[in-house]
Amino acid sequence: MMTTNMVPSQEPPHLIAAKDVMPIMKQVIKEQSDTWNHVAAANDPASVTFDTAIRPLINVDNETQGRIAVIAMLRYASPDQLAREASDAAIGLLRQWDSERVARKDFYHLLQAVQEKAEEVHFEDAKFLRSNIQQFTRGGHGRLDQDQVTVYLNRRNQIDELRQQYNRNYRNDDGGIWLSLDELEGVPAEDLARFLSRQHYTEVSTKDKAFVRFTRADVNAVLQYATTPSSRKKVYVADERKVPENVDLFKQVINLRDENARLLGYESHAAFRLEARVAKTTTWVNSFLDELEDVLLRKGREEMTSLLELRKKDFPQDNDSMPPWDYDYYNRLLQEQIDVKHGQISEYFPLDYSVSAMLDLFASCLQLRFVPLTADQKKHTVWHDDIQVWAVWDDREATKDEFVGYLYTDLLIRPNKHQGSQNVNLQCGYLRPDGNRVYPATILMCAFPRPTTTGCALLKHSEIVSLFHELGHGMHDLVSRTRTVLVHGHRMPPDFFEVPSVMLENWCWMEDELRHMSCHYTGLNPELLDDWRRKNPGHPDPPEKISDELLGPLVRSRNVNRAALWLLRQLAFARFDMAVHSPATHEECLDLDIAGIFNDTMERLRLLPNPDAGDRGHPQSNFHHMVSGMDAGYYSYLCAAVFAADIFHHNFEESPRSQERWERYRRGILEFGGSRDEMEMVEEFLGHRPSTEYLFSNLQAQNR
Secondary structure, eight states: OOOOOOOOSSOOOOOOOHHHHHHHHHHHHHHHHHHHHHHHHHOOTTTOOIIIIIHHHHHHHHHHHHHHHHHHHHHHHOSOHHHHHHHHHHHHHHHHHHHHHHTOHHHHHHHHHHHHHTOOOOHHHHHHHHHHHHHHHTTTTTTSOHHHHHHHHHHHHHHHHHHHHHHHHHHHOOOEEEEETTTTTTSOHHHHHHHHTTGGGOSSOOTTEEEEESSHHHHHHHHHHOSOHHHHHHHHHHHHTOOTTHHHHHHHHHHHHHHHHHHTTOSSHHHHHHTTSSSOSHHHHHHHHHHHHHHHHHHHHHHHHHHHHHHHTTOTTOTTOOOTTTHHHHHHHHHHHTTOOHHHHHTTOBHHHHHHHHHHHHHHHTTEEEEEOOTTTTTTTOSSTTOEEEEEEEOSGGGTTOEEEEEEEEEEOOTTSOSSOEEEEEEOOEEOTTSOEEOOEEEEEEEEOOOOSSSSOBOOHHHHHHHHHHHHHHHHHHHOOOSSGGGSTTOSOHHHHTHHHHHHGGGGGOHHHHHHHOOOGGGSOHHHHHHHHHHSTTOOOOOSSOOHHHHHHHHHHTTSSOHHHHHHHHHHHHHHHHHHHOOSSHHHHHTOOHHHHHHHHHHHHHOOOOOOGGGOOOGGGGOGGGGTTOTTTTTHHHHHHHHHHHHIIIIITTOTTOHHHHHHHIIIIITTTTSSOHHHHHHHHHSSOOOTHHHHHHHHHHTO
16 A cells, blocks of 8 residues: 555545435435436337437436445444434335336336347446346236236335344344353453443443343354353353344245245245346255255264364263354364464454555555545545545556545444444446446445454454455455446345455465464554563563464364354355245245244254254344345355355466456456356356366365
């Protein structure tokens, strides 16, 4: 990264104040509705052309997307409750307009007429037309009468409102559990300090107690490190029972989805969703999962045997039992047996430095330049003081100094912010009618714990992988070069949009790359070093870069007892997803025991026994993927693992830093965004159809 006097060709997106959210959304809807109404009034099916009907629709879609994206972002990240509420209300208004649009039979007939003309147009323009026709046919046109279309769309709006409430409950949940310090024995000091900092959460005396929140960082710290089995169980069970108000919402969503799919003539909601994806059919998905299951279960049982042998030392009477709350603990112990020291390793990955080092990697490989914005430059575009923003420039010889877009980072946890890691688009790239380009803006949004004992946020290796994964989505968003916002970046079916990021996770297991990303936190400023010396008297100062002694076991641990069991976890989620979204009849859907299906699937595929009846929860209440666009789509993570293994093997494995190979990947995959048929694009890039061969060969290597 470097500073530069070059001025970007467009300003970063401006933040929208709470009071302006609804007026701006109403203006967006007016622009869209005026355009659609004008197109319908000015054209008739006999004389309509692509340019008179579809071109204006493309233009208004392009021109309004950025304002919609900024408004939508506020519900995930704004510290202002009024802004979050306004964002939710505005998105609801947009959905209402979308239903009104899709209900219009005259719009549908006009789109059909353009399609029947079969004019020669750019492939992105053709995809825009196909996508819009599909929206209308999947809204009931050509299948239902007008009254049924209204019923269908009203029910779809009801589903969206339930999904919105579910996600609002999930985002706003601040629950947790109080534990004594004795119960938290073994938990690392950094995590314990975070738990203890919350003693003000209650007026009741909390001396010698700490509050563990139901966040992944807190729960994982207890499940992995607490030496008291009952503490692990207590946290696991409580976490599985969080957000109880979502149980009924989830059930309603499943039932209404099934009802709507059958109204359209589909055999299930899964069949409805898959029609528009790479997989196309439930038969393909189930066959794909069957193929994986045969191999993964065999390998997974081998891996589980190692964990059971380790647990047997503590519980000799439980020969073949691994309660779900013990899995993470013994998995960590197994890694420590090969000398993986996660606590010491995290000291070499302070958050800000790690982000900078990751950007350096992309700067080298993708030939980009990241220039941080000053406080004055970003004052109208950030929603919290935590936010960092970079202007991104092209550094390739042929296109040197061309502007690429903006990258934002919002990485630390705070109240009412999205709890996981995600990439959020603020502006898609596209071409204006005059040929000038609008450039993308994208957010790397995570919820890492705030620093406590060390004075700076430190990343565990799993968090490095997560951060790099989401940054991969961000790079896809930035370097995509599409004409329309519809297919920009990772706006594509979920079967494929995870592929680039999953493939990039390989770099987080390379010793050279991890060493490059590392810097002991005490090297960041003298105060941190002085504090470390006070806590470690008589010890030499830590080296700046992580040692081979720490790195070697970590990298080798990828090959020890983690590959198949991790993939089986993904497989279990995918099977659960397909089970609840493809019952044989609607009556069967109404009678689904959703928690029972979840627990039974986990037992069969994760090889973890069901908790006793009194210890079971309702995990569907916080399975937000199922109400956030991944319904009948969780198999996509396994698809991504297969495609990513193939792409990495054929393009990067021998030379992971080759600019020539990265350029080929950039031009052959990333720049197209979702504009091309994904399977055709990958086959063209690889020279063959993607195969499970390379994922399975990795499993063989990782279990030797």
